Amino acid sequence: MKNVFTPRRISQAIVLGIILFLTISHLRFGIEKAAPIDAYCPFGAVEGFLTFVATGHYLQRIYASSFIIMGIVLLLTLVFGRVFCSFLCPLGAIQEWIRALGRKLGIKKDLELPSWLDKYARYFKYLILAMIIYFSYQAGDLVFWAYDPFNALMHLGEEFEAKIVGYSVLGILLVVSLFSKNMWCRYFCPLGAFLGIIKKISPFRIKRNKRTCIDCGKCDKVCPAGLDIANVAEVNSADCISCLGCVKNCPNSSLKATTFGKEIPKKIYGWIIISAFFIPLGFFMLTPFWQTKAPSNIVTSTGELNxxxxxxxxxxxxxxxxxxxxxxxxxxxxxxxxxxxxxxxxxxxxxxxxxxxxxxxxxxxxxxxxxxxxxxx
Ligand code: SF4
Ligand code: SF4
Structure with a gap:
């Protein structure tokens, strides 16, 4: 029987649990006592980066915590690729779990776009990313929150009218996930697009040994990013989320993951990623740099009402x-x-x-x- 309690699954479940706890705390106790979930989202740092550089101020709802989490995620991405997507993103986890449920319900074949369309559709997320950065900078606020399925998920039905687009996207996504692998990540996720750009300069690679490969196609089947692995010598796609599913499932050990030219030990890989994220995060949370909200959301640091x-x-x-x-x-x-x-x-x-x-x-x-x-x- 397949072990479902892998470090990756454990990490996904822990992060989802923490985020649900933070969400419920905010919804129950309000902004005066508990920061909104946006303060823990690394994408807030991407959205607010231009504003911070140009004005020295954070966008509304974004504080140092977003920048610290994004800093750790960036370093991880540079070394290991998009591990945020495979180990830490709750929306990625939920899509994978729903697809696994779909398989259990008998939907064995993944619903896929025709390969010519898939190739171009993957660029759509970069367009979304560019638009969000531009309009957030112009507006001085998070312009994506009302359309963001992750934001909707983390409001648990609250503010339904204000976030009706986000809830609708979430609903469609959850249903589509029964049939299809990580549609949101592949075509729409702006954070995935940003990390994909960083991934392109990372030395992380999946290499296939053509001599020992038996062309079973198992790697392609398990890949949550829907990538072609069985026919290439090296996977260096921006869409690879560094889950190492292909490496672990290859029956002939024909695949290996490397970074800086060194092979990554697949047995302890998951624990390396978990430690490399949570240890620095815990450290920063103990320092005065960690800030999730202002002392008051309606009184500025200079004492004026806003x-x-x-x-x-x-x-x-x-x-x-x-x-x-x-x-x-x-x-x-x-x-x-x-x-x-x-x-x-x-x-x-x-x-x-x-x-x-x-x-x-x-x-x-x-x-x-x-x-x-x-x-x-
Ligand atoms: S299965 Fe392999 S190629 Fe696909 S996302 Fe995971 S690590 Fe990347
Ligand atoms: S799973 Fe391994 S043996 Fe099978 S096609 Fe992929 S690389 Fe080749």
Whole structure:
């Protein structure tokens, strides 16, 4: 029986568990106590890099934590290729697990694009990457979050209307994953595209020994990236996610993985990757450099109010304390009850008390923001 508790599977499950914990903490305790999941996403550093270089400021929702995680991921990519995709990405893991479920349900053959289309479709993710970097820089914010299936996954059904595109993409992706291998990673993932560019300068390679290869095609079958391995002397595609599935499953040991010209020991490879990611991460988390959020999301470091940053996960009490707006003023403008629970998050108040704004929609953070701005005029 195939061992499913490989270091790679264990790493994927641990990362998914940690991310779910962070997500639930943020959703439950709000931005004042727990940072949003964006703060732990390395792609935030890619999106915010230009802004940081040009202005010295982080994009909204992005802090040093994203840059630290991205720094570690970049070094790993330079040495071992796209191990982030195979060991650490929750969306990659979920797609693989769903495809495995599909196989168990009897869907044995992978649904693939015709090879001529597949070849060109793989470039689509680079276009998405370029657009995201450009528009994030222009807007000074994460422009991809509303369309991002990973962001939707990590909101567990919350903010459905604001992220309807992201939830729809996620839904399609989960269904397609039953039939097809890692569609998102291969054609659409902007982080995969970025790491693919870095991978091109990495010395990591998969080499095939033509003399001992028996042309069984097993390597092609297990490759989550849908690459042609059985017919090449060396795999150096940007789409290889360095899972080493091909190397481990080759019945004749005709494949070997190398970096800097040295063979990588396949038996301890997984543990090397896990240690190389988690040990430096743990170290940085103990230093003052590790920062996942600002002390306040609506008061800048110079003490000014920045209500653009007000979130639905801020509590009413926090809004009152930081903006010094009298509760009576907000109650009068928004029609809040006299005994309104001030510990509630702004996004929950409209729902709990069924209070609507002039457009007939339940009140949200935006409505509170307008009232506070009116008071401060
Ligand atoms: S199976 Fe081999 S070629 Fe395919 S992604 Fe994994 S390491 Fe790369
Ligand atoms: S799995 Fe090994 S023996 Fe089979 S085709 Fe691939 S390289 Fe050749």
């Amino acid at each position: 209500l653009e940053n007000l979130r639905g996960s801020n509590t009413l009490q926090y809004l009152l304390d930081t903006t010094k707006t009298p509760l009576a003023f907000i109650q009068e403008k928004l029609g809040l009850p006299a005994d309104v629970d001030k510990t509630m998050k702004l996004k929950d108040i409209g729902i709990k008390y069924q209070i609507k704004n002039s457009q007939g929609a339940l009140i949200e953070a935006e409505d509170f923001r307008k009232v506070v701005e009116e008071f401060n005029k």
